[in-house]
Amino acid sequence: MRIAVPAETQGTETRVAVTPETVRKFIGLGADVAVEKGAGLASGITDADYQAAGATTAKNAKEALKGADIVLKVRRPAESELAGLPPGALVIGIMDPYGNEDAVAGLAKANVAAFAMELMPRITRAQAMDVLSSQANLAGYRAVIDGAAEYGRALPMMMTAAGTVPAAKIFIMGVGVAGLQAIATARRLGAIVTATDVRPATKEQVESLGAKFLAVEDEEFKQAQTAGGYAKEMSAEYQAKQAELTAGHIAKQDIVITTALIPGRPAPKLITAAMVESMKPGSVIIDLAVERGGNCELAKPGEIVTTLNGVKIVGHLNVPGRLPATSSSLYAKNLFAFVETLIDKAEKKLAVNWDDELVKATALTRDGAVVHPNFAPKA
DSSP: OEEEEEEOSSSSSOOOOOHHHHHHHHTTTOOEEEEEEETTGGGTTOOHHHHHHHHHEEESSSHHHOOOEEEEEEOOOOOOGGSOTTTEEEEEEEEOOOOEEEHHHHHHHHOEEEEEEGOOOOSGGGGGHHHHHHHHHHHHHHHHHHHHHHHHSSOOOOOEEEHHHHHOOEEEOOOHHHHHHHHHHHTTTOEEEEEEEEEETTTHHHHHHHOOEEOOSSSHHHHHTTTSSSSOOOOHHHHHHHHHHHHHHHHHSSSSEEOOTTTTOOOOOOBBBHHHHHSSOEEEEETTTTGGGBBTEEEETOOEETTTTTOEEEESSSSGSSSSSHHHHHHHHHHHHHTTTEEEEETTOOOOOOTTTHHHBBBOETTTOOOOOTSSSSO
């Protein structure tokens, strides 16, 4: 059983799919692990570190992939990588399938079994495999750090002989995993924090972290959560009421962090150009949804935009990758927890149970076809 870890080919990707810790665990399951030369350098892991853990270093992707039964990736293989994937191999990573149906079809054509880690069901058994939570947690933390850096002023209140420095006001829009971590981090740094979300269950979570909750709490609000714990798309009427409530609040904030995403849909627009214009010079907006179109109307992917009234709108791509060592460590553990379920420990070989709920939820392609019901071609 051979596990291959090619280097990531996307320019913004600094993470890697295995660490020396998980290499040792894979070897303990009977696997040989081949890591492409330099694959872990951006995460602070050298080839020597992998070799000390028992992995072999491949001079290029072709050598790493040769004879592989499992290919571990952070991002979906690029089109240029498909030809090098061994037919029949399991390819596991963050596949970003929504809106990328042609890329999913390409994986099927390459005759690999592709698994999307972000489709992992949110059940107790799969908690250790939840890449959305592990990576969003770090994104929420980093968003506050980036916001503080761009703000250019102190966050906590400081009483000095020269005068009092007021505490910064930070507003978190969207209270999922990223939002909760942003609240906790901002509070630890001494800011005055408010937060909003359409899901009623988040109110208690926000208040438990010492922040103030802000939302239009009508009947639609009480039904605004799916069975899986995600936010539902709200009606235009509710969005208008919520926008009216938040518009006045945003004008008074120093830092606004937006985290609102609905799986399979473009990011909802929460901050309009008019709201940005109402903010004070020097204020900062951190848009964590910029890769899906952004929550802020003026955000641009991969750019920091400074408006005419002096507001900075930060649209960093791959925010978890701005903490590559930590995000790689958590992501590699998520991968191992899943791959472990695909291996027969007694026989030390692959034994995929295609009826397992985790496999059925994450499998995109198999035997040359797209098999996931959300992405399979319609009859």
